[in-house]
Amino acid sequence: MENKIRKVAVIGTGTLGTQIAVLAACYDYEVSAYDTDEESFSRGLQNLKIAFRTAGGKSPFPTDDVDKEANKVMFCKDLAEALRDADLVIEAVPEDLELKRKTFERLDALAPRGAILATNSSSLPISKIETATTRPEQCLNTHFYYLGAGINMADVMGGTKTTPEVIETVTAWVRSIGCVPLTVKKEILGFCFNRVWRAIKREVLYMWGEGFVDFRDIDRAWMIFTGTTWGPFSLMDNVGLDVVYDIEMVYYNESKDPKDHPPEALKAKLDRNELGIKTNKGFYTYPDPEYSRPDFLKG
Numbered sequence: 407m408e409n410k411i412r413k414v415a416v417i418g419t420g421t422l423g424t425q426i427a428v429l430a431a432c433y434d435y436e437v438s439a440y441d442t443d444e445e446s447f448s449r450g451l452q453n454l455k456i457a458f459r460t461a462g463g464k465s466p467f468p469t470d471d472v473d474k475e476a477n478k479v480m481f482c483k484d485l486a487e488a489l490r491d492a493d494l495v496i497e498a499v500p501e502d503l504e505l506k507r508k509t510f511e512r513l514d515a516l517a518p519r520g521a522i523l524a525t526n527s528s529s530l531p532i533s534k535i536e537t538a539t540t541r542p543e544q545c546l547n548t549h550f551y552y553l554g555a556g557i558n559m560a561d562v563m564g565g566t567k568t569t570p571e572v573i574e575t576v577t578a579w580v581r582s583i584g585c586v587p588l589t590v591k592k593e594i595l596g597f598c599f600n601r602v603w604r605a606i607k608r609e610v611l612y613m614w615g616e617g618f619v620d621f622r623d624i625d626r627a628w629m630i631f632t633g634t635t636w637g638p639f640s641l642m643d644n645v646g647l648d649v650v651y652d653i654e655m656v657y658y659n660e661s662k663d664p665k666d667h668p669p670e671a672l673k674a675k676l677d678r679n680e681l682g683i684k685t686n687k688g689f690y691t692y693p694d695p696e697y698s699r700p701d702f703l704k705g
Contacts, residue, residue, distance in 0.1 A: 615669025
C-alpha cells in the first residue's frame, strides 16, 4: 500500500507525545510538535533517556542517539504552524474529555481538510470526541504504549463514521515506524491490550493501596514471571502517576463502581508531587531506580 502519510503533527508533548514524535522522526517522517508548555518536549526527551537506561536494550527506536532524532522534530509555538501540511495529527493532551474535545475542535478548524485526526487517549473512545469536528469519518483512536520501555504497539480503533481507508492508512503508518497495530473491531472502553493492562493496574494498585503487599514484591513477581525489565509499578512511574490516576478516574466515572476508584494512597502521591520519572520520584526514585539494579530480583 502506498504510504499516504508524509508529515505528522503531534499535539501535546508530555511523556508519550514526545516519544511518538521522536520515533516518527527516526523513520524519516517530517514531524512537527506543539504544546502550550514550551519546555515539555525537552523534559519528555530527558524522561525518554532515563527509560532507555532502564529498558534493558529493548526499544522500537532504531538508534540510541535520540538527541539527533529529536533535533529533526520542529517544535512550534503556534498551533497553526504545527498543523501546516500535516497528513496525520496525533493529539496527546491530558486525559480529560472536555480538553480533548476542545483540542479537536481547534484541530478541525486549523488542520488541512484531508488530514486524519487521531487521539492517543489511553481510555476514551473517539466517538466521545469526534462530534467536536466536521470530519468524524477521518477521526480515530491511535493509542501508543510506553515506547521507551520497548512496548512497540498501538491500539487502532475507529469511531461511528471512520472510513476503512483511514483505518488502513493509519495501520500501515503504525507498522512503518516499527510498531505492531492492534486492531479493535468494535468500540470498547480501553481498546485492546490497554483494557487488559488496566485490569492488572486496578488489582495491583488495590493490593498496594490497602497494604496487602509491598509494590516492590509485585514488580519482582512480574519481572520474574514475564522476563521483562520492568513491573507494573515501574511502568506506571514511566507513564506518570498523574496520567495513571486520570485514566483510572475515566473508568470510575463510566461505571460508578467503588472498586474502580483509584486508591487514596495514589492520590496522596500526586498531592506530594511524586509523579514518577517526570519528577524524579514516584514509587521509585530516579534516575537510578531500585528495579534497574542487578540485585533487585533477589529481594
